[in-house]
Amino acid sequence: MIKHNAPITQDEDIELVSLFCGAGGLDLGFERAGFKTVWANDILPEACETHSRWSDAEVVCADIKKIDVVDIPRAKVVVGGFPCQGFSLAGPRKVDDSRNILYKFFVNVVDELQPDVFVAENVKGILTLGNGEIIKAIIAEFADKGYTVTAKLVNAADYGVPQDRMRVIIVGTRNGRKFVFPEPYESRVTLADALRDLRDPEPDEVCDAPYSSRYMSRNRKRQWSDVSYTIPAMAKQCPLHPSSPDMVKLGPDIWKFGKGKTRRLSWREAAVIQTFPADLEFAGDLTKKYLQIGNAVPVNLAYAIGSSVMNQYFKR
Structure with a gap:
């Protein structure tokens, strides 16, 4: 409990x-x-x-x-x-x-x-x-x-x-x-405050779906010293982890990833950003985990x- x-x-x-x-x-x-x-x-x-x-x-x-x-x-x-x-x-x-x-x-x-x-x-x-x-x-x-x-x-x-x-x-x-x-x-709680004690995620804890044109239509990354963008219910729309390189704007509604390792927030990281207890295990597959967290x-x-x-x- x-x-x-x-x-x-x-x-x-x-x-x-x-x-x-x-x-x-x-x-x-x-x-x-x-x-x-x-x-x-x-x-x-x-x-x-x-x-x-x-x-x-x-x-x-x-x-x-x-x-x-x-x-x-x-x-x-x-x-x-x-x-x-x-x-x-x-x-x-x-x-x-x-x-x-x-x-x-x-x-x-x-x-x-x-x-x-x-x-x-x-x-x-x-x-x-x-x-x-x-x-x-x-x-x-x-x-x-x-x-x-x-x-x-x-x-x-x-x-x-x-x-x-x-x-x-x-x-x-x-x-x-x-x-x-x-x-x-x-004062506000930052991404650094929230995520500093979390272990690195396992590969099956992070959505690795292709990045859609909708995803690439805007910046998806916030800095460690900032708060996150809104956590959505759709796994593939989840914001980037703050360790990812900054996104680069190419034009209106067109962005690209910077050089380096880019990944979305894991479901556990998203849950902590939603201020659920870090040890709460969500039921279901990866998509359903992100869904529950983003809807909460x-x-x-x-x-x-x-x-x-x-x-x-x-x-x-």
Whole structure:
């Protein structure tokens, strides 16, 4: 079992239900803040297996559309990063994408369980999808269920994550008090800070797929003294290790590799950059490992949000 940081002292467990849980980055961060995950759900078997390796929660591996809400235990907090493929700036942005309506199942669970607080996470693109009408509709639906909703665009790099990762955090409270987001930390964690104690990867831990024209359309390398580019869910789009030579710009959207050994970040390095514990073993093949890691909420970002939720609404 992964050892968590010491939780905030409290009289009883503050139970948490997690939707679209993936490997559990959001849940792990909230557990470090003092919450207890009792039930989690995802559709990807490998993600459910990874989650079960570190948590004691009941992990239900199934399509959320096929789960009866009455079978989900009541909890004081509901969290989840509902699927964002249709919202992403990196891919097609379709208002009618079927994946864009999965948030409605999140709303239904919140309506049924009536938690004190819910926390949802999504990509930056959700703010401008449909000329901003999508995010307004999502907030309105939660508000109709009796919640005071606050949404903010944050960068995970401001909260102990060695990575530029812009994400929208949506927090709803039932007591009418608006959530106050934590202030950014005074300093950032660099790639050198994050990766200095990791061993060199084995060949089967690094994606060695050919570099596509899309990959070569921009710089993919950050320096040791900087934070990483965003860790993606696609293995072949993973940024370069900082030991790689600098990329050279040839023209608009055209780059080439410099001289020397070039390689992507290994899945273990990507996991550490996402602030998962270094000893957490992800389930599945190499592609599924990168997928789980890239889809996750960084643990340290989740911890910062979870700590603020605990302090504002639950700490005795």
